[in-house]
Amino acid sequence: MIAAYLVLLIPFAGILFFAFDGHKQETGRLNVRFNAVTLAATVWLAVNVLNNGTILSSGKAFIIDSFNVYLIVLTAFIGLTTAIFSAPYMEHEKELGKLTERRLKLYYSMYQGFMLAMYLVLTTNNMGVMWVAMEGATLATVLLVSLYRTPESIEAAWKYFILCGVGIAQALFGTILLYYAAVQIGDGDNALLWSVLFDNARKLNPEILEIAFVFMLIGYGTKIGLVPLHNWLPDAHSEGPTPMSAVLSGLLLNDALYAVVRNKMLVDGATQGNMAGLLMMGFGMLSFLVAALFLHRQRDIKRLFSYSSIEHMGVMTFAFGMGGPLATFAALLHMTVHSLTKSAIFVTVGHASQLAGTQNMDRIRGLIKTQPRIGWGLLIGTVAIAGFPPFGVFTSEFLVLLATMHSYPWLAPLLLLGIGIAFAGLFRHIQPIVYGEQPEGQLPIKANLWPVMIHLALVLWLGLAIPDFLANWFSQATLLISGSMPL
Amino acid sequence: MNIEQQDFYTQAILSMAALVGLTSFLMLGQGRLLRLIFVFALQGLLLTLTTTLAAYSLNSPHLYISAMMTLILKVIFIPWMLRRQVVLMNMHRDVEALKNNTAVMLGGAGLMVFSYYVLHPIVQTSSAIMLNALAVSLSVVLLGMLLMISHRQAVAHVVGFMSIENGLFFAAIVATKGMPMVVELGVAFDVLVAAVLFGIFFFHIRTSIDSLDVDRMNRLHEVDQ
Numbered sequence: 001m002i003a004a005y006l007v008l009l010i011p012f013a014g015i016l017f018f019a020f021d022g023h024k025q026e027t028g029r030l031n032v033r034f035n036a037v038t039l040a041a042t043v044w045l046a047v048n049v050l051n052n053g054t055i056l057s058s059g060k061a062f063i064i065d066s067f068n069v070y071l072i073v074l075t076a077f078i079g080l081t082t083a084i085f086s087a088p089y090m091e092h093e094k095e096l097g098k099l100t101e102r103r104l105k106l107y108y109s110m111y112q113g114f115m116l117a118m119y120l121v122l123t124t125n126n127m128g129v130m131w132v133a134m135e136g137a138t139l140a141t142v143l144l145v146s147l148y149r150t151p152e153s154i155e156a157a158w159k160y161f162i163l164c165g166v167g168i169a170q171a172l173f174g175t176i177l178l179y180y181a182a183v184q185i186g187d188g189d190n191a192l193l194w195s196v197l198f199d200n201a202r203k204l205n206p207e208i209l210e211i212a213f214v215f216m217l218i219g220y221g222t223k224i225g226l227v228p229l230h231n232w233l234p235d236a237h238s239e240g241p242t243p244m245s246a247v248l249s250g251l252l253l254n255d256a257l258y259a260v261v262r263n264k265m266l267v268d269g270a271t272q273g274n275m276a277g278l279l280m281m282g283f284g285m286l287s288f289l290v291a292a293l294f295l296h297r298q299r300d301i302k303r304l305f306s307y308s309s310i311e312h313m314g315v316m317t318f319a320f321g322m323g324g325p326l327a328t329f330a331a332l333l334h335m336t337v338h339s340l341t342k343s344a345i346f347v348t349v350g351h352a353s354q355l356a357g358t359q360n361m362d363r364i365r366g367l368i369k370t371q372p373r374i375g376w377g378l379l380i381g382t383v384a385i386a387g388f389p390p391f392g393v394f395t396s397e398f399l400v401l402l403a404t405m406h407s408y409p410w411l412a413p414l415l416l417l418g419i420g421i422a423f424a425g426l427f428r429h430i431q432p433i434v435y436g437e438q439p440e441g442q443l444p445i446k447a448n449l450w451p452v453m454i455h456l457a458l459v460l461w462l463g464l465a466i467p468d469f470l471a472n473w474f475s476q477a478t479l480l481i482s483g484s485m486p487l
Numbered sequence: 488m489n490i491e492q493q494d495f496y497t498q499a500i501l502s503m504a505a506l507v508g509l510t511s512f513l514m515l516g517q518g519r520l521l522r523l524i525f526v527f528a529l530q531g532l533l534l535t536l537t538t539t540l541a542a543y544s545l546n547s548p549h550l551y552i553s554a555m556m557t558l559i560l561k562v563i564f565i566p567w568m569l570r571r572q573v574v575l576m577n578m579h580r581d582v583e584a585l586k587n588n589t590a591v592m593l594g595g596a597g598l599m600v601f602s603y604y605v606l607h608p609i610v611q612t613s614s615a616i617m618l619n620a621l622a623v624s625l626s627v628v629l630l631g632m633l634l635m636i637s638h639r640q641a642v643a644h645v646v647g648f649m650s651i652e653n654g655l656f657f658a659a660i661v662a663t664k665g666m667p668m669v670v671e672l673g674v675a676f677d678v679l680v681a682a683v684l685f686g687i688f689f690f691h692i693r694t695s696i697d698s699l700d701v702d703r704m705n706r707l708h709e710v711d712q
Contacts, residue, residue, distance in 0.1 A: 126667070126669065128667060128669070129670060131673075132670065132674060133673075135681075139677065139680050143684065143687070146691060149695070150695075151696060154688075154692060154695045155706055157688070158641075158688060158701070159704075159707070161685075162635070162644060162648065165648055166632060166651060169651045169655060170628075172655050172674070173628060173654075173655055176659050176662065176663065177662075179666060180662045180663050181612075184612060189667055192667055205611075207609075207611065208609060208612065211608065231709070234709075238707075239707075294709070
């Protein structure tokens with residue numbers, strides 16, 4: 001249990017440290033260290049859970065089970081690699097005169113604040129605290145979206161703030177309804193604890209929980225970026241600093257989906273039906289198709305990949321909604337590989353746009369000629385995210401497709417069509433960027449591509465062979481969520 | 488069951504629900520920012536009274552803390568901050584011409600009916616009183632959204648945002664005697680931070696577009712033009 005507290009305390013210390021002392025030269029490196037220590041703590045936590053099973057803290061405030069523990073490790077891992085990328089990147093942005101020291105201080109402090117909010121969402125056992133932490137994540141990142149203080153970034157941040165704030169208010173209404181249903185079966189103070197609710201799910205009033213779930217799905221769905229609640233997402237991703245886009249895409253969206261799935265488990269227990277699942281399938285499929293089409297009409301490279309995130313979140317929501325063991329297993333795997341790939345892509349995109357001096361895709365050209373590593377990184381990342389074998393995204397999308405053919409065969413063509421459209425949408429933009437003629441005077445920049453290589457290597461590994469302990473873990477989580485083991 | 492047959496507390500809660508709903512409608516049709524902020528503070532005051540009443544009648548002392556926090560945040564701090572912005576921007580004499588005011592008001596009434604419709608299954612588990620209270624809360628939430636849609640000033644958007652928060656708080660008080668303390672503190676903290684951030688944003692928006700009219704923030708598009 002100490003490990004879980006450490007996971008929360010280290011980022012908290014980080015907020016305070018950077019807020020008061022975050023203006024020195026080596027701040028970027030210190031940020032890396034903070035994240036490295038947190039990662040070590042999460043690994044310790046994971047080993048504990050692996051050996052002893054679900055951990056419930058005394059007072060039941062925190063719960064660590066097979067579902068959230070791998071997400072915690074993933075969060076810490078991506079937090080660390082993005083921090084490694086962000087240190088020289090932000091330094092470069094400062095040299096370009098886009099940032100002042102004070103804003104850099106704010107950036108590092110809020111980076112830790114965002115990580116804290118993410119860990120709190122994942123570890124807490126209290127559905128109310130989960131909401132508070134989710135809103136906290138918005139509050140921590142909203143000033144980072146407007147970090148450059150351009151009119152566009154302020155507009156994006158305002159949109160992000162208002163849309164996510166209003167959206168997530170719906171989730172609080174859902175949580176209040178959940179609490180209302182829970183106090184009717186007694187136990188006032190513990191009535192919002194997920195573990196208690198899960199054990200008593202059958203006794204909860206199904207009608208109230210159905211209403212509650214609609215509000216939760218809309219609320220947390222705004223954060224997942226489900227169509228038609230996605231408007232804030234491309235803006236926030238494209239206008240904020242690139243490391244922020246990487247963690248927003250890789251972590252925030254996942255954690256919002258995590259919150260929805262936790263609630264779905266309660267609703268499924270109460271209603272003994274599939275109302276929640278059908279809603280998620282509908283929203284997921286819609287997001288998937290709409291985002292795939294939108295990929296074709298983008299001009300900004302970061303907007304392109306944020307639509308790709310919406311598309312993939314759609315696939316996951318769809319798969320979790322379908323709910324069988326195979327689909328759930330696929331969704332869990334997809335969460336992992338998408339986070340790894342997408343954050344790697346955003347890191348490369350950050351370098352590419354620094355290299356070309358613009359985010360406009362019409363003017364980024366000839367990356368492979370100028371700096372092969374960035375060019376190949378972007379190309380391989382795009383191949384991976386488009387779902388080509390042998391990468392992990394292929395495996396998970398293939399499993400989702402299998403599950404769809406099994407349970408809802410008439411939806412399988414739509415899924416295939418969407419994957420095809422998305423592939424075309426990505427490659428029509430990326431192909432000239434990496435292969436085209438380089439503009440005159442384009443020079444290589446100092447870039448650290450280790451995070452990208454590690455991420456892509458992991459995705460490749462997951463595509464070729466899922467290591468035993470991880471497969472075991474996914475199976476445990478699948479058992480918890482869907483009630484039976486995958487094949 | 489008739490309303491006269493209810494106990495004093497229930498009657499009071501119902502009247503409070505009616506008044507809170509009324510303030511939401513008042514805000515919806517208000518074009519003057521200072522009056523809008525005043526009505527918002529009034530709604531906060533009604534919430535404080537409801538909470539105090541609930542704390543006294545239901546004998547749950549932790550609600551006094553919630554009442555205190557509401558008073559400080561929603562009645563004093565946020566209205567003060569918004570008022571300062573309006574005066575600073577010299578907007579206190581402007582009247583915002585609201586488009587389709589009649590349609591918006593009718594839409595608001597429709598939303599209220601819709602809230603009753605959505606929450607109707609709740610009657611099964613408890614009294615019709617609870618339905619009234621929860622439906623009014625939900626309609627305050629929805630009316631807050633409508634307020635944000637129909638007004639163009641950033642200040643009005645913040646009022647709408649915070650009034651959504653008010654609706655949620657009212658639901659928590661009447662339906663479940665408040666949330667667990669840790670959640671309530673967390674929510675209050677989020678509201679406080681959000682209010683401070685809004686203040687920072689007003690400053691940024693003003694320096695960036697020299698106005699607080701959010702219709703003028705239109706540089707970002709879904710697809711390229």
